[in-house]
Amino acid sequence: GENVEQHPSTLSVQEGDSAVIKCTYSDSASNYFPWYKQELGKGPQLIIDIRSNVGEKKDQRIAVTLNKTAKHFSLHITETQPEDSAVYFCAATRFTSGTYKYIFGTGTRLKVLA
Amino acid sequence: SAVISQKPSRDICQRGTSLTIQCQVDSQVTMMFWYRQQPGQSLTLIATANQGSEATYESGFVIDKFPISRPNLTFSTLTVSNMSPEDSSIYLCSVQLGGQETQYFGPGTRLLVL
Numbered sequence: 001g002e003n004v005e006q007h008p009s010t011l012s013v014q015e016g017d018s019a020v021i022k023c024t025y026s027d028s029a030s031n032y033f034p035w036y037k038q039e040l041g042k043g044p045q046l047i048i049d050i051r052s053n054v055g056e057k058k059d060q061r062i063a064v065t066l067n068k069t070a071k072h073f074s075l076h077i078t079e080t081q082p083e084d085s086a087v088y089f090c091a092a093t094r095f096t097s098g099t100y101k102y103i104f105g106t107g108t109r110l111k112v113l114a
Numbered sequence: 115s116a117v118i119s120q121k122p123s124r125d126i127c128q129r130g131t132s133l134t135i136q137c138q139v140d141s142q143v144t145m146m147f148w149y150r151q152q153p154g155q156s157l158t159l160i161a162t163a164n165q166g167s168e169a170t171y172e173s174g175f176v177i178d179k180f181p182i183s184r185p186n187l188t189f190s191t192l193t194v195s196n197m198s199p200e201d202s203s204i205y206l207c208s209v210q211l212g213g214q215e216t217q218y219f220g221p222g223t224r225l226l227v228l
Contacts (some may be wrong), residue, residue, distance in 0.1 A: 043206055043219035044157070046115075051215075085121040088174075089156060093215055099145055100215045104156045 001010030002027040004092050013080050014113050021108045023090035024072040032100065033066060033073050038087045038107075041079035047088075048075070078110045116141055116209055117219035126226045127197055134193045135223045136206035142187035147217065148180070149221040152203045160205075163190050197227045 001019075003045040004026045013019050023033075032050035036044035050057045050064045050073065057064050077084055090105040117140040119135050124135040137146065149161040160180055161169045169182040183191045194201050204224050 034216060036219070041224075043118075043221045046218065049216065073193075098160060100210065100217070102157075102159065102217060105157045107207060 002103050004090060004103045004105040005102070006108060007088055009106065009110060010111070012111045012113060015034045015082060017080055019077045019080055019084070019112075021075045021088055021090070021110070022072060023074070023092070024035045024070075024107045025092035025103070026071065027092060027094060027103070028071065029096075030071075030103075033064070033096075034091050034093070034095040035064060035075050035090070035099060036089045038089065041084075044089060065067055077110075080110075082114050083114050084101075085110055085112045115160050116211060116218045118207065118209060119221040120205075120207060120223050122223055123221065123222040124226075126228065129198050129227055131192055131197055132195045133197065133225060134191050135205050137190045137192070137220055138166075139188045139212070141194065143209040143211060146184065147208045148190075148192045149206040149208065149211075149219075150180065150203045151206060151222070156222060157206065160192070161217065162180045185199075194225065199227045201225065202227045 002069045034049040038044045042111050048064050050063050062079045063076040088108045089103045093100045093102050119138045121136045137201045147165045149157045151157050160175045161171045163169045163182050163184040165184050165187050205220045206222045208219045218219050
């Protein structure tokens with residue numbers, strides 16, 4: 001079945017450094033790729049997304065790149081801050097049976113060291 | 115986006131009992147979803163709940179164990195029936211707005227079954 005691999009599972013960086021999280025998907029029909037941040041005790045919060053007709057998208061310190069040929073996409077966080085510490089989930093999505101079906105990655109626990 | 119609330123935020127229950135989780139949205143939405151997130155794991159879709167129709171369950175989840183109600187466009191409930199310790203998880207509801215691909219998540223209900 002469809003799956004999304006996410007790496008690394010844990011990531012520690014020094015404050016101010018960059019962090020990169022990578023996801024690979026299997027379903028070539030996927031066309032929407034959101035990223036969620038989940039802080040302790042909270043629900044996932046959308047932080048950025050990208051559609052299949054775009055190769056890169058940036059929002060302040062956060063950027064996402066997509067390589068449809070290779071079926072992988074990445075989250076880039078620059079100038080990391082302690083408040084970036086959280087679990088990050090990627091997802092690959094396609095429209096099927098009247099709804100958008102989400103396949104989530106396994107999550108990356110990011111720790112930003114002050 | 116949407117403002118989503120869930121009740122209860124957390125609960126500790128005895129095995130064999132049932133718990134009903136409520137999800138309230140601040141706007142009318144057609145598509146609502148229920149997910150399970152086991153400790154330290156990713157998100158797994160339980161079912162899709164559309165107003166006016168029966169919920170659609172994913173493989174491995176059955177209506178007898180997870181009955182869902184969707185009485186109107188702003189509210190849904192998920193019941194976890196005849197609970198066992200294996201049901202200890204975070205239960206999340208999410209919504210899609212209009213025809214958008216994006217899902218927005220509630221804060222989750224943290225369930226511990228003893």
